[in-house]
Amino acid sequence: GAVVSQHPSWVICKSGTSVKIECRSLDFQATTMFWYRQFPKQSLMLMATSNEGSKATYEQGVEKDKFLINHASLTLSTLTVTSAHPEDSSFYICSARSIGSGAETQYFGPGTRLLVL
Amino acid sequence: AQSVTQLDSHVSVSEGTPVLLRCNYSSSYSPSLFWYVQHPNKGLQLLLKYTSAATLVKGINGFEAEFKKSETSFHLTKPSAHMSDAAEYFCVVSVNSGYALNFGKGTSLLVTP
Numbered sequence: 001g002a003v004v005s006q007h008p009s010w011v012i013c014k015s016g017t018s019v020k021i022e023c024r025s026l027d028f029q030a031t032t033m034f035w036y037r038q039f040p041k042q043s044l045m046l047m048a049t050s051n052e053g054s055k056a057t058y059e060q061g062v063e064k065d066k067f068l069i070n071h072a073s074l075t076l077s078t079l080t081v082t083s084a085h086p087e088d089s090s091f092y093i094c095s096a097r098s099i100g101s102g103a104e105t106q107y108f109g110p111g112t113r114l115l116v117l
Numbered sequence: 118a119q120s121v122t123q124l125d126s127h128v129s130v131s132e133g134t135p136v137l138l139r140c141n142y143s144s145s146y147s148p149s150l151f152w153y154v155q156h157p158n159k160g161l162q163l164l165l166k167y168t169s170a171a172t173l174v175k176g177i178n179g180f181e182a183e184f185k186k187s188e189t190s191f192h193l194t195k196p197s198a199h200m201s202d203a204a205e206y207f208c209v210v211s212v213n214s215g216y217a218l219n220f221g222k223g224t225s226l227l228v229t230p
Contacts, residue, residue, distance in 0.1 A: 034217055043207065044161075044220040093161070097216055106218065108153075110160035 002028045004096050006109035013084055014117055021079045021112045023094035029074035030096035034106070035067075038091040050077045084116045119144045121191075121208045123221035131229050136180075136195040138224045140208030143189065149211040150191045151218070152182055156204045164206075167191060178202070203228045 003026040013019050023033055032051050036044040048069050050056040056069035066088075068080040077096075081088050093111040124139040142148055152164040165176025172184040182193045191208060208221040 032216060036220075043222045046217050046219070049217050095161075095218075106216070108161040 002026075002096075002098065002105075002107045004094065004107045004109040006092075006094060006112050008112060009110065010113040010115075012115045012117065015085050016083055019081045019084055019114060021081075021092055021094075021114075023077045023079070023096065023109055025075045025096040025098070025107070028096075028098045028107075030077075030098055031074065032097040033071055033077040034095045034097075035069060035077075035079050036093045036095070038093060038111075040091075044093060047079075081114065084114070086116045089114055089116045118219075119148055119210045119212055120219055121150070121210045121221040123206075123208050123224050125224050126222065127225045127227065129227040129229060130198045132200055133197050136193070136198045136202065136226065138193040138206050138208075138226065140191045140193065140221060141189050142191055142208075142210050144210060147186075150182075150184065151209040151211075152176065152180070152191075152193045153207045153209055153220075154204045155207065155223075161207070164193070198226075198228045200228050200230070202226060 005024045007022045035047045037047050038044045046059050047062045048056045048058045050069045050071040052071045052074050058064045066082055071077040091111050091113050095106045095108045097106050120143045122141045147169050150167045153161045154164050155161050164180050165174045167174045167184045175181045180195045182191050184191050206224045209218045
């Protein structure tokens with residue numbers, strides 16, 4: 001089956017630093033990748049939709065200058081949390097949709113746990 | 118806008134008894150609906166999906182869900198709970214544009230011996 005990986009799986013950083021999270025589709029090409037955020041004991045909230053070769057579409061309330069998304073290839077999207085603060089600590093999950101498929105063929109990564117001290 | 122409401126934040130069942138996790142949806146058109154499971158420290162796993170084909174959808178691990186348009190519901194059921202079913206379950210609906218997904222708040226399933 002289709003596999004999506006995320007790297008790193010967890011990261012601890014100091015307040016004010018930037019953190020980059022990678023999302024890769026390992027055995028398929030993904031025209032669209034999605035980034036979600038999950039706080040403890042809460043549901044996933046969509047942050048942004050990333051299409052290969054174009055600018056990401058951010059959900060209302062998500063700061064695009066703080067959460068930089070790049071989708072430079074059909075197998076890789078990156079989320080950079082710039083000038084991270086403790087309130088950015090969360091579980092970040094990506095998903096990927098393969099070419100020519102509907103929503104039902106989204107595949108989720110295992111998530112990246114970010115802790116900002 | 119497409120959205121789902123999971124009616125129970127926590128459900129507790131005894132091992133071997135039936136499981137019912139309730140979900141109602143709101144959509145202006147025929148939606149695509151999903152159930153995902155999230156085990157602690159693991160990624161999301163698709164249990165089953167409804168995409169306007171058969172209204173009774175069978176998924177993995179003995180789970181199934183029935184799409185009822187008249188009740189705008191998509192409840193998840195399993196005849197006999199297993200200890201390994203203990204996890205967080207999310208009812209999900211696809212958003213019209215861009216294929217993004219809207220997640221319900223989740224139902225935490227506890228299975229007791």
